[in-house]
Amino acid sequence: MTGRDRWTHRAAALGVGLLLAVPTAAQIPSHPTDLIYQLLDFTPPQAVDHRHELSNGVVVYVVEDHELPLASVSVQVRTGSYLDPADKIGLASLTGSQMRAGGTATIGATEFDEQAAFLAAQIGSFIGGTSGGANLGCLTKDLEVCLDLFFDMLRNPGFDEGRLALAKSQSIQGMERRNDATRSIEGREFGRLMRGTSHFSTTQRTRASVEAITRDDLIAFHRRYFHPGNFIFTVSGDVDTTAILAELERRLDGWEVGSESVPPVPAPDFTPEPGLYLVDKPDVNQGRVALGHLGITRDDPDRYKVLVMNDILGGGGFSARLLTRVRSDEGLAYSASSSFRAGTYYPGLFQAGFQSRSETVARATAIVLEEIGRMRTELVEDEELRNSIGYFVETFSRSFSSAAATAGLFAGDEFTGRDPAYLATYRDNIASVTAEEVLDVAKRYLDPEKLVIFVVGNLEAILAGDPERPEFSLEALSPGGVSRIPLPDPFTMEYPSP
Amino acid sequence: MPMAMMKRLSVLVCAWWLLGTTPAGAQQVDVEEVVLDNGMTVLLLPRPGDPNVSAGWVAKVGSVYERPGITGVAHLFEHMMFKGTSTIGTVNIEQDLQLIAQLDQVKAQMRVEEAALLEAHRLGRIEDPADPSLRTPEHASLIERFDALLAEQSELIIKEDFSRLYSGQGASGMNAGTSYDYTIYFVNVPANKLELWFWMESDRLLNPVFREFYSEREVVHEERRLRTDSTPTGKFQEQFDSLFWQSSPYGWPVVGWPSDLEGITREEALSFFGLYYAPNNLTAALVGDFDPAEARALAERYFGRLSRSDQLPPQPRTREVPQLGEKRMTAYAETNPQVSIRYHSVPDGHVDEPPLVMLGQLLNGRTGRLYRALVEEQQVATGASGGQSGMKFEGMFSLGGTAKDGRTPEEVEQALYAEIERLKTEPVPERELQKVKNQNAASNFRGLRSNYGLMNQLLVREAWRGWETINSDQALYDAVTAEDIMRVANTYFEPENRAVAVYYREESDEPPDPRLAGLDDQERQQVTQVLAMVEQATPEQLGQLAAQIEQMSGQAPEENQDMIATLREIVQEKLAADGGAR
Structure with missing residues (x-):
């Protein structure tokens, strides 16, 4: 029997199968294509059913799931390494990682880590190529106190000098291995062949560009892009929609929405040479x-x-x-x-x-x-x-x-x-x-x-x-x-x- | 948030699988265990959610069930399980079987010729036993005949038929992994295709045809080159394993030694199947959206066809002999200078394992003792970690760290010992112990999030001490005291019980880790951290990690998908424990 014949057979069988709740005979078909399946009943959830807007216009998506006592809150932010100044390549990425690593205005970096660890909370922050963000995952019973930490980090990052110095030196030490792995070389060089050398996606940080980055640069970069006008929130897990929206409303209260619009992501201006x-x-x-x-x-x-x-x-x-x-x-x-x-x-x-x-x-x-x-x-x-x-x-x-x-x-x-x-x-x-x-x-x-x-x-x-x-x-x-x-x-x- | 809590509790009462939450966070996973007449166990865990089922089964066999000469056969065998059956993978089974028999005959004759070349090589008379110019005319004509038969057979073979039958019906993530102690086969099927899973899996157990055996052996050899020989530390880690384990079968690699991969015969793989793939040595698990009554009926109808074996599968006999003195290895590799230390400890489920696991957790993470002391305070290392790995028959505790620029691996080594000394002499403060218990409880919940992770956990636990340990282990971890930790620190961390590998950077261009490509430095650091974690992780932690990564990939922005893909690759590779997944 060829594949095509089997399919025809299966399609015909499916037509019959729709009329039956379950296959009647407890027989084992001689080929898996002869199996009869019920139609898969799946309607995707609708975005509009989960979309909410806070009074300041910030969009929040909430999907509840109460099976386990775990909650997640994350925010996506309009920023990215495409906004790096030419002489400070690596600034966006360092700002993103140091938000989490560097404590807050009132909680030292070590103490922040300690509090998050004791609560078994997963808190992170990042800035990638075309977006940034932060996320929190915790046990439901600790959500309130974890949100305190999360919003303190989001709004008042401390950018601890010692942590920044460590991250910079690690970044520079990491450069040493750039030519070690064939996969690294492929990723970098193939990118340059496809996108050219001036596009943000192929621009590499250097020892000089990382050394030039200061704590004040991080503070300024954060202030410029991290405000409610650039946020979209995502909440999921063991939460109550009404309650969490009220929480977010309260925690964003008084945080000014910036007026400056973020420039669009630039397309590469390059034609690859075969x-x-x-x-x-x-x-x-x-x-x-x-x-x-x-x-x-x-x-x-x-x-x-x-x-x-x-x-x-x-x-x-x-x-x-x-x-x-x-x-x-x-x-x-x-x-x-x-x-x-x-x-x-x-x-x-x-x-x-x-x-x-x-x-x-x-x-x-x-x-x-x-x-x-x-x-x-x-x-x-x-x-x-x-x-x-x-x-x-x-x-x-x-x-x-x-x-x-x-x-x-x-x-x-x-x-x-x-x-x-x-x-x-x-x-x-x-x-x-x-x-x-x-x-x-x-x-x-x-x-x-x-x-x-x-x-x-x-x-x-x-x-x-x-x-x-x-x-x-x-x-x-x-x-x-x-x-x-x-x-x-x-x-x-x-x-x-x- | 009291409202949310109440809502959760009311949901709990009617949930199909109950989570009896206590403040300490213990969970009860309510599995229905079905044992078929032929001895096969089937675990059923229906769970509401999207219309999919994570389905898998475990054969309680891995590389420690092998013997010298056939190392790697458990993993090679796993590959053969995707080559089809008497129904799948061929257009004409009679002709196919005839050709397979003829191929076996020719191969047996070829082995005589190969043996002569291997002997000449052993005696130093020839340099390369694979050099075609050294073959006798008889040998050359046997190879010609073999290739002709293969060409004839390839007309009959439907390539990757097994995989295609699944994926065309919406099944995803089909794969398998071989470790020291077990071999797992898994796939995700849409809820309406559950019977397909029973059909496919029972068919390959009932009617397997190990076609393309010798070309698949080549694929596995290639996998070995990629994972062990081409990675900067892979080949050294393999040597370190063999140095550390003196008599135990954990001393040979899961993927097998090269000479064995070149020599294992189809007949040897078949006899391995006969010993270890009888239904009474197998457990299946289903987690997801299905009706348990229907699944029970399908299990009996499909898996019930397998015959129980009268012969109990032979178990590894050789235990590790006690180590008498410290062992050291010095290696020059394409990697940052680092040290790796291992102590013989206890297997999975030993009464001393919970305190050893907690001890490991005290050391790890950004607030762990090693990061604090070695990275932040002494600035001797860029990263350090440690942890207990209990396998079925033996166990070890590992410590490791990478030297900061300008510092030596020996300094890292001494700093690691200093932290161990502290654990031997000072009781762990209560808040610090509570921290790791909180983390342990939270990570257990996180490990239950995905159907795949849960299925994987059930199967691995089943291969070790039984799936029920998913419910009973938590209490053992919660009961660990500061005194327990001090006691085990004083029991296992003695110099004569350890092996130490010191790595210096070799200044040429072997890749340090091919998986870190295409990532920026920040991402690389994250990936490197996960790599260190993965090296220490137990299979169930890996399952959790895999699930977390799937979760991340849903949430993360596009530009992070490369990193997530890399993480997924790393975890999947490790899940297959040093040489497993297809």
């Missing part, structure tokens, strides 16, 4: 490969088709073509995958990657390119398409697997300005993708001519290839030129001229 780029790390036995080009934004009308297309190519783990070919067929790598990120503020990346023994890097790369090519020339098989669609449709409910996940999803969408209406149509949009549409988006959104192929590892062994399979050569696979990238000084990030 080609093969090599970094030499003579003493590793595994080569690490990343290849890709620019992708799409989150609002792209083709995003669902692209999602399914990439899932079949390399996103779907053990079932995806890349892993099946590279790992199972050829035994060349432990993992191989691709991602097609739909960017929030600017186009994300299409990226495929794997690690393989130096000798087999070229062969594995050729397989990945072949599979990308095949996506653009052949219709995917019905079974692949059904499996991929089935996966997305049936795992949709996992996005709401906890109160915290649900509240976080809603707040994240509001923060990035996404209409939650997409949740209602998500499953239908996925389910309607056809094999022809997959082929169409593969042709339009995968482009072998535009690929940047990045390889880090023992170049001598990698370029020599596999003596048993001399037909595979890495250089021959390049869609453009071949360049070597030298490793930068890890403290200044200056690149030696090649």
